[in-house]
Amino acid sequence: IVLTQSPATLSLSPGERATLSCRASQSVSSNLAWYQQKPGQAPRLLIYDASKRATGIPARFSGSGSGTDFTLTISSLESEDFAVYYCQQRSNWPPITFGQGTRLEIK
Amino acid sequence: QVQVVQSGAEVKKPGASVKVYCKASGYIFTSYAMHWVRQAPGQRLEWMGWINTGNDNTKYSQNFQGRVTITRDPSASTAYMELSSLRSEDTAVYYCAREAFSGNYCSYMDVWGKGTTVTVSS
Numbered sequence: 001i002v003l004t005q006s007p008a009t010l011s012l013s014p015g016e017r018a019t020l021s022c023r024a025s026q027s028v029s030s031n032l033a034w035y036q037q038k039p040g041q042a043p044r045l046l047i048y049d050a051s052k053r054a055t056g057i058p059a060r061f062s063g064s065g066s067g068t069d070f071t072l073t074i075s076s077l078e079s080e081d082f083a084v085y086y087c088q089q090r091s092n093w094p095p096i097t098f099g100q101g102t103r104l105e106i107k
Numbered sequence: 108q109v110q111v112v113q114s115g116a117e118v119k120k121p122g123a124s125v126k127v128y129c130k131a132s133g134y135i136f137t138s139y140a141m142h143w144v145r146q147a148p149g150q151r152l153e154w155m156g157w158i159n160t161g162n163d164n165t166k167y168s169q170n171f172q173g174r175v176t177i178t179r180d181p182s183a184s185t186a187y188m189e190l191s192s193l194r195s196e197d198t199a200v201y202y203c204a205r206e207a208f209s210g211n212y213c214s215y216m217d218v219w220g221k222g223t224t225v226t227v228s229s
Contacts, residue, residue, distance in 0.1 A: 033215040035152075042202055042219035043152065054207075054217060086152055090214045095168040096142070096154040 001025055003087050003099035011107040018074040020102045022087035027067045031091040034063055034072045037101075038083045046085075047072060074104075082106050109133035111141075111203055113220040119227050124191040127223045129203030136184035137161045140206035142216050143177060143188045147199040155201075158186060159211040166213065193227045200224050 002025040012018055022032065030050040035043035045054040047063035050070060060075040074081055087099040114128045129141065143155040156167035158177045165177050171190070179186045186203060201223045204216035 031214070035216075037152075042204075042222055043216075044219070045207065045215060045217045048207060048215045088152070088215065093213055094154075094157070094166045095170070096157075096213070098152040098154070100151045 001028060001089055001091065001097055003089055003097055005085075005087060005099035005102045007102060008100075009103045009105060011105050012077055013107045014077050014079055016077050018072075018077055018081070018104060020072040020085055020104070022065075022070040022072070022099050024068045024070075024089060028089040028091035030066045031089055032063075032065070032070050033088045033090070034061075035086045035088065036081075036083045037086065043086065077104075079106075109205075109218050111205060111218055111220045113201075113203060113223045116224040117226070119193050119225065121194055121227060121229055123193050123227075124189060125193060125225050126187055126189040127201050127203075127225070129186045129188070129220055131184045131186070131205065134205075136179075137181050138209045138211070140211045140213060141177075141179070141186040142204045142206060142213075143175075143186075144202045144204055144216070145199040146202070146222075147196070150199075153199075155188065155190075157206070157213050160186065161211050190225075193225075195227050198225065198227045 004023045006021045032050045034047040037043040051063045062073045084101045137160045158165045176189045203220045205218040207215040207217035
């Protein structure tokens, strides 16, 4: 299953709303997660099962979607949110697959 | 606290093998599966495989064509990933990551190691 993320790069300012997309080549039901990765660091799990926040993740992060189209929304960007975001599916594994990432940069 | 600690950076020649370890602490090792994921410079995350730490069952990505072997030692709370027949394209950061759900499922990854840099160069 191929995951395609858009846009490749998103330029926004702190306080703005960010909307990141992930599209699957076939239905993954709700078996999708989102991760955040900062330079030189390991990824961090943000959202699992499409819409459930992982432990300790702020409420400004939310996920939605099912089937083939998914969205990660950050309601009001803070400085520490600028990073690369990956989606990951676990339907019909192996293999587990990741999207190519969306870079969220400061405008 | 729950953490996984990986072995240090490696430099290998083409054709050699590398074995990376991942030592878990702060939880019951055999209750959670372990994933291995790699990331080549500037590239997306790539899932390599998974081990059920309770019964030693493994699943691998076909992308590695039998070159990867994941094992575990429950007595040491440690998982291992060995990659053989190394080539320059295997230069990457290799991560171990704990499965998010107990019961040795295969789904998501909630605790990640800091990564092990493997450089393949002649």
